[in-house]
Structures are given as C-alpha cells and as structure tokens.
Amino acid sequence: MTGPSPEEVFAQLSQEPGAVWLDGGNATTGWSIVSFKPDEIITECTDWRETGRRLAQDFDPGRLPFSGGVIGYIGYGAGAQVAPVPRQDSTWEPELWLGRYPGGMCYDHKNAKWHLAGSQSFTRRAKKLLAAATPLSLPEPRPEATHYQSIEKENFIAAVQRIHEWLLAGDCYQINLTRPVWLDGVGKPWPAYRRLRAHSAPKYGAFLNLESSLAVLSNSPELLLTYDQGYAASEPIKGTRPRGEHPIEDAQYRDALLHSRKDQAELTMIVDLVRNDLGKIAQPGTVKTSARIIQSHANVHHASRHVKAILRPDIDAWSALGALFPPGSVTGAPKIRACERINQLETHPRGTYCGAIGYASGSRACFNVSIRTAVWRKDQCRYHVGGGIVIDSKPMDEWWETVHKAAAMAQAYGAPIER
Numbered sequence: 001m002t003g004p005s006p007e008e009v010f011a012q013l014s015q016e017p018g019a020v021w022l023d024g025g026n027a028t029t030g031w032s033i034v035s036f037k038p039d040e041i042i043t044e045c046t047d048w049r050e051t052g053r054r055l056a057q058d059f060d061p062g063r064l065p066f067s068g069g070v071i072g073y074i075g076y077g078a079g080a081q082v083a084p085v086p087r088q089d090s091t092w093e094p095e096l097w098l099g100r101y102p103g104g105m106c107y108d109h110k111n112a113k114w115h116l117a118g119s120q121s122f123t124r125r126a127k128k129l130l131a132a133a134t135p136l137s138l139p140e141p142r143p144e145a146t147h148y149q150s151i152e153k154e155n156f157i158a159a160v161q162r163i164h165e166w167l168l169a170g171d172c173y174q175i176n177l178t179r180p181v182w183l184d185g186v187g188k189p190w191p192a193y194r195r196l197r198a199h200s201a202p203k204y205g206a207f208l209n210l211e212s213s214l215a216v217l218s219n220s221p222e223l224l225l226t227y228d229q230g231y232a233a234s235e236p237i238k239g240t241r242p243r244g245e246h247p248i249e250d251a252q253y254r255d256a257l258l259h260s261r262k263d264q265a266e267l268t269m270i271v272d273l274v275r276n277d278l279g280k281i282a283q284p285g286t287v288k289t290s291a292r293i294i295q296s297h298a299n300v301h302h303a304s305r306h307v308k309a310i311l312r313p314d315i316d317a318w319s320a321l322g323a324l325f326p327p328g329s330v331t332g333a334p335k336i337r338a339c340e341r342i343n344q345l346e347t348h349p350r351g352t353y354c355g356a357i358g359y360a361s362g363s364r365a366c367f368n369v370s371i372r373t374a375v376w377r378k379d380q381c382r383y384h385v386g387g388g389i390v391i392d393s394k395p396m397d398e399w400w401e402t403v404h405k406a407a408a409m410a411q412a413y414g415a416p417i418e419r
Contacts, residue, residue: 004133008135011133012132015212016036018037018099021208022034023202024109024203025197026201030110033065033066033105035103043096044095045096049321056362060363061361065104067103068101069359071098073355075095076088076330076353077095078096079339083326091348092377093216093375097216101118105129140191143414144414145183145185147185149182150180151347156398160395163175164389171337172334174332175389176331178354179384179402183415186414188379189209190207192413199408202372204222205219205368206357218374219408221295222235222236222329222368222369224321224324224358226366227363228364233307234324237303239257239267240405242407262393270329271305273334273335274329275307277328282310282312287308292304300404316363317360321365321367330371351382357373381413383406386405
C-alpha cells in the first residue's frame with residue numbers, strides 16, 4: 001500500500017521505548033523497517049550468536065526483508081564473546097541490545113509502498129500508524145552545545161605517530177584509531193536525527209529508542225553483512241575525501257581518492273581481511289570481490305569494495321556475523337593484534353560505535369558497521385570518529401579526516417566547528 005514516508009510514520013513512535021527504525025535513507029532502492037513493542041529485550045548474555053539465533057527463530061520473512069524477529073545492535077566490546085580480543089569497560093548504553101519483535105512495517109523505497117507483516121495485534125496498530133501519519137514541519141533548530149569535549153588534536157597526532165612506530169616494526173599493517181566526542185545541552189534525539197538525515201540521508205541508518213532517556217542514532221554508510229539463505233556479502237569502506245564547494249573542486253577530491261595509492265592499499269588490506277573472515281565459513285572457491293568504487297555522500301566521498309560468498313550449509317546468519325566480528329574496517333590488520341593496540345591507545349570504550357546495527361528474520365539478515373553513530377542520554381550526546389592508519393598516513397591529514405567525517409553530526413547536534 002502507498003502511504004506516508006517512514007519519517008512521518010516513526011514520528012509517532014520516536015519517544016516510545018523499544019521503538020526502532022532501520023532507515024534506508026532517501027534511496028531509490030532498498031528498504032526501511034519500522035517496528036515497536038518487542039516481546040523480549042536482551043542486554044546481557046554469554047554468546048550473542050546463540051541468543052540472536054533463539055530470538056530470530058520461528059519467523060519466515062517470505063518476500064519481505066523482515067516479518068518479525070530480531071532488531072538491535074551488538075557493540076564493539078561484545079566482540080570479546082566471539083573473538084580473542086580485549087574486553088572494554090561499560091558505557092552509557094548496554095554492550096548489546098537485541099529485541100524480539102512480533103512484526104515489521106517494511107517500506108519499499110523503489111516503489112514507495114508499505115508492506116505489513118506480523119501478528120494480528122502488530123498489523124492492526126501498524127495500519128493505525130499509517131492512517132494517522134501527517135506531513136511534518138521542519139525539525140526544530142539545533143541548540144548550541146553547552147559543553148564540548150574530545151581528544152586534543154596534539155594527543156591524536158601523537159597516537160598516530162605511535163602507530164607509525166608499530167607499523168614500521170612490523171607489529172601490524174593497519175590500525176584503526178578513533179576519538180570520542182561528548183556534548184551536553186543538545187536537546188532531544190528525534191529532532192537531531194531528523195536534522196542529520198536531512199543533511200546526509202543514511203544508506204544503513206537507524207534510530208533505536210532503547211528506553212525513555214536513551215537512544216542510538218546511526219548514519220552509517222557501511223554494510224557489514226547481508227545474508228539471504230546462505231548467500232552473504234560485505235562492503236568495507238576505506239578512504240575519505242571531503243565534498244567540494246563547487247563541482248570542479250568536488251570532482252578533484254573524488255579523483256584524488258580514486259587514484260590515491262595510499263587509500264587503495266588501505267582498502268586492499270581490509271578487503272583481504274574480510275575475504276579471510278568469509279573464507280573460513282564459505283564453500284571453497286566462492287568468495288568473490290568487486291572492483292573498487294567511489295561512493296559520494298553529502299559531506300564526504302568514500303571508497304569501497306563488495307565482497308560476497310556462498311556459505312557452507314551449516315553456517316547461518318549469526319555464525320556469519322560472528323565470523324566478521326568485530327568489523328575489520330574499524331579494527332585494522334591483523335585483526336586481533338590491531339584490537340590489542342586499540343585498547344592501549346584509546347582512552348574511552350567504543351560502546352555501540354564500531355559494532356553492528358540491524359535485523360535478522362528467519363533466513364534473512366542485514367547489519368551495518370555502526371560508524372557515524374551517536375548515543376543520546378537525556379540531553380547529552382556521545383559519538384566517535386576515526387580512520388585507518390597505515391604506513392603512508394600523515395598525522396595531520398588523519399586528524400582532518402576525522403573532522404570531515406564528523407561534519408554532518410556536528411552540524412545536526414550542535415557541536416562547534418573543529419580546527
């Protein structure tokens with residue numbers, strides 16, 4: 001059925017605990033998924049693969065991406081449940097949050113149509129939400145943060161230099177370095193998310209209202225895993241340039257990224273890591289990799305490659321997610337050693353950031369890499385930005401890359417302009 005936009009529908013749910021929106025952005029293809037009132041929520045477990053498998057069983061999505069099952073996130077620190085990587089300290093949000101949902105409102109962006117699936121009570125309320133949705137006014141203007149805190153530029157540059165020493169010694173090939181940003185006095189999360197997606201519509205976005213004063217907002221452009229009846233794919237991103245102020249400058253930035261040997265090498269390292277992760281669970285000879293492409297977003301250009309495989313019959317979506325976790329594009333290579341070095345350098349745990357957000361429904365699943373992701377607690381906000389450091393990285397360039405990546409969030413959330 002045709003109807004209102006996902007944003008108009010979710011506006012009615014944005015303050016309801018447990019309400020979730022997996023946001024396909026303003027794309028001309030793909031899906032958005034809205035759901036509410038989970039039957040069960042898990043925030044602690046010993047093996048999230050087994051927990052997710054249990055929560056997602058007994059659902060058959062049919063031709064839809066989601067008809068009921070699991071929606072939620074697995075934080076970066078939860079990688080310690082499935083890989084020999086260091087544990088991290090607790091953050092505002094739980095290490096993981098997985099909800100079992102009785103149905104899904106699936107919006108087909110290509111045809112601008114809604115498809116409803118799930119229990120009778122779920123679909124009954126879903127129809128009421130569609131009928132009650134109205135056009136939205138512009139989101140309220142952003143407040144200016146009353147307090148801002150991040151890692152000092154000098155400290156970030158010193159950390160990049162330390163990584164260089166490790167790389168030269170052969171300790172790693174690449175290490176992903178991130179820094180947190182804290183903001184106070186930033187208002188409510190829903191208007192902030194609307195401002196963010198108006199500036200930069202996400203390909204794999206999400207708004208998860210965990211409880212009345214805690215929400216996760218993701219503007220991620222990166223796919224960690226899509227799984228459909230034994231077929232799996234991932235699309236790691238490495239390499240960033242800002243958008244230009246006019247078409248000629250924009251094309252120059254894009255071409256610079258396309259032809260950068262340093263950025264090509266950075267992506268190749270991570271693609272090899274992802275190929276290796278998938279190769280451990282794939283049928284022999286089925287792991288394939290596409291050519292490098294440039295993705296252009298509202299504030300940056302990114303380079304990416306598509307990796308796909310046919311998995312062994314004994315591998316389901318949760319096994320595949322565990323094999324890819326933590327995501328290689330936000331750790332470095334080799335993965336385990338890079339995670340150990342990250343724990344030595346970074347002064348604050350990553351939490352939801354650099355984990356995965358998405359859904360699993362029967363034999364179908366899709367999870368992003370939760371970059372460009374913020375956690376909102378009352379009128380406080382925390383997000384992180386970072387990038388992969390390789391032997392050719394220039395410390396000041398790496399600092400500016402984090403600034404460019406943070407630009408859309410800074411504009412939407414009220415952060416000051418960084419220099």
